[in-house]
Amino acid sequence: MKKTVLRKYARLIVRCGVNVQKGQEVLVHADLDQPEFVKLVVEEAYKAGAKEVTVLWNYQPLQKIHTRFQSVKTLGEVKQWQIARQEHYCQTLPCRIHLISEDPDGLKGVNMEKAAKARQHSYPILKPYIDRRENRQQWCIAAVPGAAWAKKVFPGVPKGKAVEQLWAAILNAARVYEDPIKEWEKHNADLRARCDYLNSLGIESLHYTADNGTDLTVGMIAEGCFRGGADTSLQGIGFNPNIPTEECFISPMRGKAEGIVYATKPLSYQGQLIEDFWMRFENGKVVEAQARKGGELLNTLISMDDGAAYLGECALVPEASPIAESGLLFYNTLFDENAACHLAIGMGFADTIRGFQDRTLEECRQLGVNDSMIHEDFMIGCPSMNIDAATRDGQVIPIFRNGNWAF
Numbered sequence: 234m235k236k237t238v239l240r241k242y243a244r245l246i247v248r249c250g251v252n253v254q255k256g257q258e259v260l261v262h263a264d265l266d267q268p269e270f271v272k273l274v275v276e277e278a279y280k281a282g283a284k285e286v287t288v289l290w291n292y293q294p295l296q297k298i299h300t301r302f303q304s305v306k307t308l309g310e311v312k313q314w315q316i317a318r319q320e321h322y323c324q325t326l327p328c329r330i331h332l333i334s335e336d337p338d339g340l341k342g343v344n345m346e347k348a349a350k351a352r353q354h355s356y357p358i359l360k361p362y363i364d365r366r367e368n369r370q371q372w373c374i375a376a377v378p379g380a381a382w383a384k385k386v387f388p389g390v391p392k393g394k395a396v397e398q399l400w401a402a403i404l405n406a407a408r409v410y411e412d413p414i415k416e417w418e419k420h421n422a423d424l425r426a427r428c429d430y431l432n433s434l435g436i437e438s439l440h441y442t443a444d445n446g447t448d449l450t451v452g453m454i455a456e457g458c459f460r461g462g463a464d465t466s467l468q469g470i471g472f473n474p475n476i477p478t479e480e481c482f483i484s485p486m487r488g489k490a491e492g493i494v495y496a497t498k499p500l501s502y503q504g505q506l507i508e509d510f511w512m513r514f515e516n517g518k519v520v521e522a523q524a525r526k527g528g529e530l531l532n533t534l535i536s537m538d539d540g541a542a543y544l545g546e547c548a549l550v551p552e553a554s555p556i557a558e559s560g561l562l563f564y565n566t567l568f569d570e571n572a573a574c575h576l577a578i579g580m581g582f583a584d585t586i587r588g589f590q591d592r593t594l595e596e597c598r599q600l601g602v603n604d605s606m607i608h609e610d611f612m613i614g615c616p617s618m619n620i621d622a623a624t625r626d627g628q629v630i631p632i633f634r635n636g637n638w639a640f
Contacts, residue, residue, distance in 0.1 A: 234400040236273075242375075242404060243273040245413045245476065247281050250373030251328035252472045255282030258327035262289050266334040266379035274330060283328075293339035293504055300343050300351075308347070309354030319362035326468065329372040336381035337564035340504025348503065349533050356538075356606040367594055368584050371472035374567055376403050385564050406477040406556050406568060417463075417473065424462035428481050430640060431459040431549075431632070435625040438489070439547060439632070441574075444617040445495045449514065451547055451576075452489025454601040455625075456587050459483045459549075467590060479556065479571040482548035484581030486601040488517035490544050494576065498562060498569045498612040500527075506564065507531045510611075512578075518542045519578065535578060540605030546577035552616055552636035566610050573614030574633070579607035 247253055259278045263271045275286045300308065383395035390398065408416040441449045461481040465471050493513045500507040510524030510531055519542040524531045535542045550573055551557070557572035581604070583589050583597035598604050620633035631639035 234397060234404075238404065238409065239270055240273055240277070241413055242407065242409045243270065243277045245407065245409060245417070246274060246330060246332075246373055246375050247277040249414050249417050250375060250473050250476050251330055251371040252470055253278050253281040253283050253328050253371075254470060256284050257282070258325050259283045259286040259330065260289060260322075260327045261286060261330045261332065262291065263332040263377075264291050264293070264334045264379060266382075267332070267377040270377050271332065274332070278328075278330075287327075291335075293335055296504070297340060297343055300348050305347055305350045305354070308351035311355050311358040316358070316362075319359060323362055323365045326366065326370050328472075329370060331372070331374040332377050333374065333565070333567060334377045334379035334382055335504060336379060337385050337499075337501045337506055338504065339381065343504070345503065345505070345530055345533050349537060352606065353537065360606070364594055368589070369467045371466055371470055372474055373472065373476060374474065375407065375476045376565065376567055378403065382565065386561060402559060402561055402563075403568075405559070406571070408477070421462035421473070424478075424481060427638070428459040428461050431481060431483075431622075434622055434628075434630060436622045437625045438623045439485075440621045440623065441492075441494065441613065442619050443495070443613075443615050445497070445615060446511075447492075447494045447613060447618070449490065449492035449494045451544060452486040452517075453483065454486045454586065456600055457483050457485070457585050458587050460582075460585055464584070475567060475571070477556065477568070477571050479554040480548040480550045480575075482546050482582075482585070484583075484585040484602050485544050485547050486517070487540075487543050487581070487603040488601075490514040490517045494613050496611050496613060497573060497615045499564060500531075500609065500611045501564050501566055502527075502530060502534060502609060505530055507534075514544075517544065534607065534609060537579075537607050538605055540603050541579050541607050543578065543603045543605070544576055545579045545581035545603045545605065545608055546575075546610065548575045548577070548610070549620070549633065549638075550574050550614060551633070551638050552614065552618075553638075557614075569612050570610045573612040574618055574620070575610045575612045575614065577608055577610040579603065579605035579609055 378396045378399035383399040387395040495511045507527035513521040581602040586597045616636040618636045622630045
């Protein structure tokens with residue numbers, strides 16, 4: 234891929250993604266697959282005025298080794314220097330850039346029960362720091378190709394060519410055209426207009442149906458609102474959390490979901506795949522779940538904590554989105570969730586509450602926003618998906634018909 238195009242992408246992530254401000258610290262989380270692109274991102278961050286840029290590297294084979302040989306206690310230990318670092322992040326609020334490229338099967342064979350127990354031990358210690366930073370930081374998740382990921386998306390294609398094809402697919406989905414920042418301004422305006430319409434309806438619940446058996450009704454929070462595209466931190470700084478994004482999303486009312494829903498794409502979770510699965514909800518909670526592949530992992534996921542079996546997000550994405558129209562299955566949630574309507578189990582978003590800026594995080598959760606250590610999106614959209622909104626004034630308004638917007 235031409236360096237000039239990659240520099241455009243790096244600039245988009247820095248300027249439009251996290252929108253680095255002069256004097257800010259920047260954290261870049263990356264796998265080892267594209268060090269030259271990471272270098273471009275770091276350089277662009279400094280050009281945007283960053284005070285300091287720190288790169289935190291991840292490598293799946295090492296994760297597997299650590300999980301295999303360390304005890305649960307050691308894996309879940311939070312050391313004093315890690316607590317000091319968390320406090321530093323709370324004080325400085327660095328921009329966070331996540332460049333994902335991991336192998337969808339990269340942690341296959343890992344003892345997930347052991348990994349889950351370690352996370353359950355560490356999360357309560359880290360949670361107060363995470364909560365203090367909620368909605369106060371700029372962050373952006375974007376992607377670069379990894380060789381194993383590219384081969385998964387393009388099987389039978391030589392490794393080098395597969396990586397180039399995945400680069401092309403990523404850049405197209407991210408709207409890295411002649412002037413990507415201008416393209417994103419237009420795209421954000423469209424998403425805002427759709428959210429404004431949805432928020433004008435006074436939606437009480439959404440009813441999902443599809444010919445695969447999905448029949449699910451999800452209740453909304455009275456104070457809830459749809460969001461999409463660009464966001465603004467409590468510091469007043471605009472940013473784009475996901476590049477790409479095609480969704481209008483909301484956090485539903487905890488405890489209000491009834492029926493069954495079938496996933497339409499695999500879920501890549503912690504370097505392993507869960508495929509051909511469904512969940513049944515009663516009183517808002519998953520009471521039954523089965524998968525053709527990865528069933529044990531699915532059940533580990535929904536039992537991580539008290540909130541893991543409740544919904545944290547409902548997101549609307551049309552079949553006409555660029556990612557869906559590419560016809561590619563990315564085996565990566567950032568892309569696959571932006572090719573189809575999806576739900577998420579686990580943590581909800583406080584910033585989907587009207588006036589969240591003037592409420593505490595706890596107040597938002599008391600209104601019905603779910604809390605959990607996890608937030609995992611799974612795709613449910615398909616060409617036969619219909620969604621109807623029941624409004625608080627007694628109307629039933631079509632939102633989706635045959636997988637696309639009904640307005």
